[in-house]
Amino acid sequence: MISVFDIKEDCCGCTSCQHICPTKAIEMKPDEEGFLYPEINQELCNDCGLCRTVCAFQNGYDISDDFAAPKVYAVKNKHEDVRMASSSGGIFSAISDHILDSDGLVSGVAFDENMNVVHKIAATKEERDEFRGSKYVQSELNHVYSEIKNLLKQNKAVLFTGTPCQNAGLKSFLDLARVKTENLILCDIVCHGTPSPLLWKEHVSFLENKNEGKLLQHSFRWKEAGWRGYNVYAAFDNGKSKLNTADVKSFANIFSSDAALRPSCHYCRYANLKRPSDITIADFWGIEKTMPQFDDNKGISLTLINTAKGQKLFEDIKSKIIYRESNTKDCLQRNLQESSKVSEKREQFWQDYHLRGYEYIVKKYAGYNLKASIKRKVKTALIKMGLQA
Structure with a gap:
């Protein structure tokens, strides 16, 4: 057994x-x-x-094709509307446009009709657009690995985007299944960790009950309020929309607390510069300090080119992007160096959830309470008066 x-x-x-x-x-x-x-x-x-x-x-994962050190770029998509629809600088759209224009397919993460976070495969740019924007939930892969295997056997070009562990898992599966992967591009994100899909479903129900409508749109990174930070937006079928209110932002606060991440995320094998993919993408945090002339608070993509295959693709899309070369020192962020630490509140958090339910934990751990609401309103007022940045 x-x-x-x-x-x-x-x-x-x-x-x-x-x-x-x-x-x-x-x-x-x-x-x-x-x-x-x-x-x-x-x-x-x-x-x-x-x-x-x-x-x-x-x-362990295969890094035999990796460069000794990744090539590092700061990237903006040339199309302003694409960049504003993206979490960072729009590098994913530029990459996936190239694959789709070459009669390939793109696998990425979307919300389904019930706002579950799932991996899908797109054959058109309209389908691909569902993959834009960060979804801070562990996605359901379902049968995507097998679908990609079959597409590769048909000599189709495929771009797979996901967390590093999903990329490493796909690569290992295809290698063991003896599937040729010269037409596969692997693209991973710099991942902080994946919070519970169960809590996400609870959050959707919580929002729908509080706002008396079905959740139609959710963004963890609403660019209209600027690129930096978690500006969380939600829209409902009754016409109501909210930005950064206590109820809407509560799940992002749970995510940031590290109390609800998958246990393996605290022991991540991929939290370093040895990536299991051809290209790694992320927000280029700190660019306002290292490359201030390039920053406009509309989003910059950190792009790590890890392999020769990734480098060729980057050369192919250069006409679609504005880019600056950087280095591994200036791009380092926490999850390129180490895993997210286990929260000291994790055990109590889950005990509280199972005993008292979702609304209790968002009040206790995620700022959904009167005291936090008053603090937010005071801070907003001070910012408007120019007394606080």
């Missing part, structure tokens, strides 16, 4: 084990925190061990 992992900290939920299983014995099921983990149907399992072999999170 075999199991895929021994402790939860060793499972990132990438689904490579589920996809490689020759007898379809593995199913991804949520635990009490809402994170998906592989469960083996022992009646179907033949003890082949492939589920253990394919696990890049436990066994």
Whole structure:
């Protein structure tokens, strides 16, 4: 009898084990925190061990194609509307435009009709546009790895975007399945960690109840209020919209607290400059200090070119972007150096949630209370009077 992992900290939920299983014995099921983990149907399992072999999170990941050090760029998309619709500088749109224009396909993360965060595959730019913008929730991969495998077998070009562990899992799955990957571009994000999908679903219900309408649009990084920080926007089917109110911003505050991240995120193997992808993208935080002439508070993409394949793609899109060369010293941010630390409040946070529910934890941990509301209003008033920056 075999199991895929021994402790939860060793499972990132990438689904490579589920996809490689020759007898379809593995199913991804949520635990009490809402994170998906592989469960083996022992009646179907033949003890082949492939589920253990394919696990890049436990066994290490392939960086044989990586440059000794990544090439670093600060990037803006030339199209202002694209940049404003993006979380940072719009590099993802430039990359994915090139793939789609070459008759390829793009896999990325979108909200579905129920505001669940899921991986999809897009064949058009209209479908791809759903992938723009950060979604601070662990996405459901479903059968995307298998779909990409089939597309590659048809000699289709594919761009996959996701967290580093999802990229490493896909690469390991395809290698073990002996699928040629010369037409695959892997693109990862600099990831702080993935919070619970269960809490996200609770948050959606919480917002819909409080605002008496179905949530239609949600943005963790609303650019109309500027690029820096978490400006959170929500719109409902009753015409109501909100920006940075206590209810709307509560989930982002939980995310920032590190109390609800997946356990493996605190032991991330990819929180360094040795990336499992061809290209890494992120916000270029701190650029106002290192390259102030390039910054306009509308979003700058940090772009790390990790492989020769990534470099070729970057050369192909240079006409679509404005860029400046940087270096690894100026681009370093916390999750390019180390994992997010375990919050000392994590255990109590989950106890409180299971005993008292979502509204209780947003009041206790996420600023959804009268005292915090007064502080926000005072700060806003001081800023308007020019007494506080």
